[in-house]
Amino acid sequence: MFDVSQAKAALHAVRLTMEENRDRLIELDSAVGDGDLGLTMCKAFVTADQELAGSSETDVGKFLMQAGMTMAKSAPSTMGTLVATGFMRGGKALKDKTACAPADIAAFFRAFSDGVMERGKAKPGNKTLVDVLEPVAVAAEEAASSGDMDTVAAAIRDAARKGEEASRGMMSEHGRAAIYREQTIGKPDPGAVAGRLMIEAFASVLK
Amino acid sequence: MFDVSQAKAALHAVRLTMEENRDRLIELDSAVGDGDLGLTMCKAFVTADQELAGSSETDVGKFLMQAGMTMAKSAPSTMGTLVATGFMRGGKALKDKTACAPADIAAFFRAFSDGVMERGKAKPGNKTLVDVLEPVAVAAEEAASSGDMDTVAAAIRDAARKGEEASRGMMSEHGRAAIYREQTIGKPDPGAVAGRLMIEAFASVLK
Amino acid sequence: MMKKFLNKPEAFVDEMLQGILSAHPDQLKHVADDLRCIVRADAPKPGKVGLATGGGSGHLPLFLGYVGKGLLDGCAVGGVFQSPGADQMLEVTRAIDGGKGVLYIYGNYSGDRMNFDMATEMADMEEIRVESYVAGEDVASAPKGEEHKRRGVAGIFYVYKCAGAKADEGADLDEVKRIAEKAGANVRTIGVALSPVIVPEVGRPSFTIGDGEMEIGMGIHGEPGIRRGSLMTADEVVQEMMDQILPDLPYESGDEVSVLMNGLGATPKEELYVAYRKVAEILSEKGISVFKVYVGEFATSLEMTGFSISVFKLDDELKGLLAKPACTPFFEQVEL
Amino acid sequence: MMKKFLNKPEAFVDEMLQGILSAHPDQLKHVADDLRCIVRADAPKPGKVGLATGGGSGHLPLFLGYVGKGLLDGCAVGGVFQSPGADQMLEVTRAIDGGKGVLYIYGNYSGDRMNFDMATEMADMEEIRVESYVAGEDVASAPKGEEHKRRGVAGIFYVYKCAGAKADEGADLDEVKRIAEKAGANVRTIGVALSPVIVPEVGRPSFTIGDGEMEIGMGIHGEPGIRRGSLMTADEVVQEMMDQILPDLPYESGDEVSVLMNGLGATPKEELYVAYRKVAEILSEKGISVFKVYVGEFATSLEMTGFSISVFKLDDELKGLLAKPACTPFFEQVEL
Numbered sequence A, B: 001m002f003d004v005s006q007a008k009a010a011l012h013a014v015r016l017t018m019e020e021n022r023d024r025l026i027e028l029d030s031a032v033g034d035g036d037l038g039l040t041m042c043k044a045f046v047t048a049d050q051e052l053a054g055s056s057e058t059d060v061g062k063f064l065m066q067a068g069m070t071m072a073k074s075a076p077s078t079m080g081t082l083v084a085t086g087f088m089r090g091g092k093a094l095k096d097k098t099a100c101a102p103a104d105i106a107a108f109f110r111a112f113s114d115g116v117m118e119r120g121k122a123k124p125g126n127k128t129l130v131d132v133l134e135p136v137a138v139a140a141e142e143a144a145s146s147g148d149m150d151t152v153a154a155a156i157r158d159a160a161r162k163g164e165e166a167s168r169g170m171m172s173e174h175g176r177a178a179i180y181r182e183q184t185i186g187k188p189d190p191g192a193v194a195g196r197l198m199i200e201a202f203a204s205v206l207k
Numbered sequence C, D: 001m002m003k004k005f006l007n008k009p010e011a012f013v014d015e016m017l018q019g020i021l022s023a024h025p026d027q028l029k030h031v032a033d034d035l036r037c038i039v040r041a042d043a044p045k046p047g048k049v050g051l052a053t054g055g056g057s058g059h060l061p062l063f064l065g066y067v068g069k070g071l072l073d074g075c076a077v078g079g080v081f082q083s084p085g086a087d088q089m090l091e092v093t094r095a096i097d098g099g100k101g102v103l104y105i106y107g108n109y110s111g112d113r114m115n116f117d118m119a120t121e122m123a124d125m126e127e128i129r130v131e132s133y134v135a136g137e138d139v140a141s142a143p144k145g146e147e148h149k150r151r152g153v154a155g156i157f158y159v160y161k162c163a164g165a166k167a168d169e170g171a172d173l174d175e176v177k178r179i180a181e182k183a184g185a186n187v188r189t190i191g192v193a194l195s196p197v198i199v200p201e202v203g204r205p206s207f208t209i210g211d212g213e214m215e216i217g218m219g220i221h222g223e224p225g226i227r228r229g230s231l232m233t234a235d236e237v238v239q240e241m242m243d244q245i246l247p248d249l250p251y252e253s254g255d256e257v258s259v260l261m262n263g264l265g266a267t268p269k270e271e272l273y274v275a276y277r278k279v280a281e282i283l284s285e286k287g288i289s290v291f292k293v294y295v296g297e298f299a300t301s302l303e304m305t306g307f308s309i310s311v312f313k314l315d316d317e318l319k320g321l322l323a324k325p326a327c328t329p330f331f332e333q334v335e336l
C-alpha cells in the first residue's frame, strides 16, 4: 500500500534521477527550446524533496498536493508548472487517504494527466509530456483491476517508455519547440523524456 | 569707387572661387571637423549671388547687409553664420553710401572682423577665420590713407595670405577642431583658408 | 559582445525592481516580501475591481509600468522573458482584491497562461473571484480565423487603458471584463525588427538578423515573423505592415482610430515619427480618421532595434475610456 | 553598417517633423511656412513671457519635445547635430512673443550661441525684447572654475521646467530669467557612453568605442569625455559618475534633490533602474534626500548606448516650480 513514506521515497527517487539526467535534459531542451529543463526539473524535485522530507502529514493526497505547491513556487517554467499541476490534481484525487490501493494510484495518474492536459491545452499526439502521461494513466487503470501494485508499477513503467518512444515520431505543436515544427520529427521531446524519467522513478518505489 | 555693381561682382567672384575650391575645403574640414565647409561656403555664396544678382538696390551698405541675411538663411553652420555676420556688420558700416572710397572699404573690413570676433568670441591667435580677417582689417586701414583702391586691394590680398600662413602654426581653440588641440598645430585651418579665398576674390574686383 | 550596464546578470531583475521601488515609493510597493509582487502603493482599493497583469521582464514599461492611477493595481514580475510563478500572481491577487474581484489581463504566452490559470484556481480556493482576459493582437503570429493563437504585444496597452478607466468608474467585474474583451477585439499590431537582443543571463544573442536584413512580424522574444528580407525604406516597411493590419479587422473608411507607434528598445523616436508620417498618409488615403497618437516605448524587448504599429478602432464608449487621465511612474496622460 | 528606418537620409529631419506635426496637431504647429519653426498650437500667449529653445536634431525629446503647456512656447529645429539658423529662431521669436518679451534657453554649443546671438540682434531691430540663458551643466566638459565652458545636456530639462512654470505664473522677463539662471546653477550632469551613433546623412559612425570599452563624460555628439576604459559594473560606473557630480556643486548632507536618469537612446529602462538603485544608495549614505526621480529619455543622441545622471538641488522656490503640471506631446506630468 502506497502511503506518505512511500510518497516521500518517490519524490526522492525522482529527484535523484533528475540530478543524474540533468545535463542530458539541458542538452535535449537546448536543441528545441531554451535549455533550462535540466535545471528546472532539478529545482522542482530537490525543493519538494527537501521541504517535505520532514513532513508529519499522513494524508497522502494532501502530501502530494503540497509537493505540487512547492514545485509551482520553485520552478515557474512550462514543465515546472505542468508537473506541479499534475501533483496538485493527482493529490486532490487521493484526498483523505492515508494508504492507497492500486485503484487509487490509477486515479492519481488519471487526475495527473487530465490536469496537465487542461492546464497546457496539449492533446495526445502533440509531442509533449502528455504523450507519456496519458498512456500511463490508461495503463494504470487497466492494471489496477489486477489489484497488484507490482503489476501497476510494471505497467506504468512500460507505458512511459513506449509513450516516450512514440512521441519521437510526432511533430511539436506546443511550447518553444513548436517553432521548429517539422524539424522536430524524429527527435526526442525533452518534456516526454523528463516525464518518462519521473514515472520510472515513481514506479521503482511502488509496492 | 566701389558700388553695388562691384559688390555684385565681388559676390560672384567669391562664389566662383568657393566652387573651384569646394573639394579642397571639404578635405581640410574633414581632417579636423565635420567636412561640410566646402558645401556650406558654396551654398552661402551661390545663394547670395543668385538672389542678389538682379537686385535694384543702390545703397552698397544695404546691399551687403542683404547679402549677409541671405547667407544666414542658407548656411547655418559656423562659417556660414560668421561670414553672414561679417557681411551684415560690414554693410551696416556702409549704410547710405552708393559709392565707397578706400576709407569706406577699410571701415567695411573693420566692422566685418569686429562682428566675427564678437559673434564667435575667438581672438586673433586662436587659429580661426579671425586670423585672416583681423590682419586684413588692419592692412585695409593702413592702405586706405594712400587713397588708392589698387593699393588697398593688394594690401588685403597680401594680409590674407600672410594671415592664413601664420595660422598654420597656431593651435585650434574654437569649433570642432578644438577637440584636436595640439594635433592641429602645423595644419591649415579650414576657416582661415576659406577666409583667404574670399578676400582674394573680393580684392580681385576692387578698383 | 554583451555591452550592458549590469552588476551580476542573475541579479538583473531584482536590482531593477529595487531601483524602481526606490525611485517611486509614493506610487508602488511590493508585497509578500517578494520584490516580484508589485502593487500600487495605495492597494487594495475597496469597492474597485482589482486589475492585475504579469509577464516576463525585459519589456519595460510592460508590465509593471502600467500599475498606477487609471490603469492597473498589481503585477507579477517574471525573470527576463519568463513567466512569473502562479504563487506570485496569487500574492498580487490577494493584495489588490478590494472585494469586487480581480481581472487578470495578460499576453497570450503559454507560460503566462498556465500560471495565471493556476493562480485563478488557487484564488478560487480562497474565495477571491478572478476572471481573465488574454490579449493577443499580433497579426503576424497567426492568420485570421486563428485569432486565439495570436501573441499579445504592444496593443495590450489599449486593453489596460480602457479596462483601467472602466474599473475606476466603479463598474463590476463582468462589466470591466466586457470592456477588456471589446478593447482587445478592436486592436491589431504588427512589428518589425532589425536586431536581436541579449538576455543578461544568457550573455549572447538568442537569434541573429543579418547585416542589412529586417524581419517583419517578429515577436518581442524573437519569435519568427512573416517575412525576412533586405531592409527597405521606412515608407515601404510601413506600407507592408499596414497592409497586414488594415484588412484584418478590417479598418474601413469612416472609422476613427488611435495609433500606437511603439519603439522596441533601441530605435530613436526620430525614426518612429518618420514612420508615423507614412502611417498618417495611409490612414488619410483610406478615409480613416485619427483621434490620438501615442509615440514612444510602450512594450519593448530590451535593446532590440525595431518598432511596432498598433491600430485601435474606437467607438464612443472606448474613446471616452481612452480619454480618461492616468498616472503611473512610466505613463502619464492628462484627460484628453 | 547603417541600420535605420529611413527614406532619403537628406529628408530625415523634415520627414520626422511632418510625422510630429501630423501626430500632434492639437499641440504643435509650424510657422513661416518652415517645418523647422515649431511653436505651440495656441501661440502666442498674450501677457506671458515667451520661452524659446533650439538646437540640432537627433536628441528627441530635446528640443522641440518640451514645447507645450507648462514648458516652452517654441523651438527652432536644426539638422542632425547642427544648429538651426538665426532666421528660424527669429521666426519662432515673432510667433511666440506675447508682448512681454522672449527668453531663449538653449545649450552651450558655439553654433547655437552664434545663431541665437544673431537672432537676438535681429529681434532687437524689430523691438522684441529678448534675453538668453545658456545652459551648461556637464561636469565632464570643463573643470570647476570654468563653468562657462561646459556643454548643456539633459539637465536643461530642469531649467525648462522651472522657467516654464514661472512664466505660466505671469512673471516678467527678468524674473523668468532669474529662475532659469537659478535652476541652471543648481544642476549638474555627467554621462557615460558605450557605443557611437550614425548620423543618417553621414552613414557611418562618427567615432568609435571599442568592444568592451566605455567612455565616461562623453558628450551627446560624441565629444571626448574624461576617461575611456574597460566597461565596469553598473555600480562602479555610477560611483565614478557620482564622484564627479557631488563635489562639484557641492551637494551636501541635508540637501534635497531631484534626480534625472536619462537614457541616451538604446539603453533599456531596465538598466537605467539598475543604475538608479546605486544612485539612491549613494545619496542616502550622504544624507541627501530625494524628492522626485525622473527615469527615461529626456535628451538622447540617436541610438547611442549610454545614460546620464543629473542631480538638481532644490529649495522651496524651485521645488514648487518643479511640482507644477506640464503637458507636451513628449512629456506629461501631473501636479506633484
Ligand SMILES: Nc1ncnc2c1ncn2[C@@H]1O[C@H](COP(=O)(O)OP(=O)(O)O)[C@@H](O)[C@H]1O
Residues within 6 Å of the ligand: A029, A033, A034, A035, A036, A037, A040, A077, A078, A079, A080, A082, A116, A119, A120, A121, A122, A127, A128, A129, A130, A174, A175, A176, A177, A189, A190, A191, A192, C110, C111
Ligand atoms: N502546452 C503544453 N502542454 C503540455 N506539455 C507542454 C506544453 N508546452 C510544452 N510542453 C512540454 O514542456 C517541455 C518543455 O519544458 P520547459 O523546458 O520547461 O519549457 P520552457 O523552458 O519553454 O518553459 C516540452 O518538451 C513539452 O514536452
Ligand SMILES: Nc1ncnc2c1ncn2[C@@H]1O[C@H](COP(=O)(O)OP(=O)(O)O)[C@@H](O)[C@H]1O
Residues within 6 Å of the ligand: B029, B033, B034, B035, B036, B037, B040, B077, B078, B079, B080, B082, B116, B120, B121, B122, B127, B128, B129, B130, B174, B175, B176, B177, B189, B190, B191, B192, D110, D111
Ligand atoms: N568661434 C569661432 N570664431 C571664429 N571662427 C571660428 C569659430 N569656430 C570655428 N571657426 C572657424 O570655422 C571653421 C569651421 O567652419 P565650419 O566647417 O562651418 O564649422 P562647423 O561645421 O563645425 O559648424 C574653422 O576652421 C574656424 O576657422
Ligand SMILES: [Mg+2]
Residues within 6 Å of the ligand: A029, A033, A034, A035, A036, A037, A077
Ligand atoms: Mg525549456
Ligand SMILES: [Mg+2]
Residues within 6 Å of the ligand: A034, A036, A077, A078
Ligand atoms: Mg524556460
Ligand SMILES: [Mg+2]
Residues within 6 Å of the ligand: B029, B033, B034, B035, B036, B037, B077
Ligand atoms: Mg564644418
Ligand SMILES: [Mg+2]
Residues within 6 Å of the ligand: B034, B036, B077, B078, D082
Ligand atoms: Mg558643420
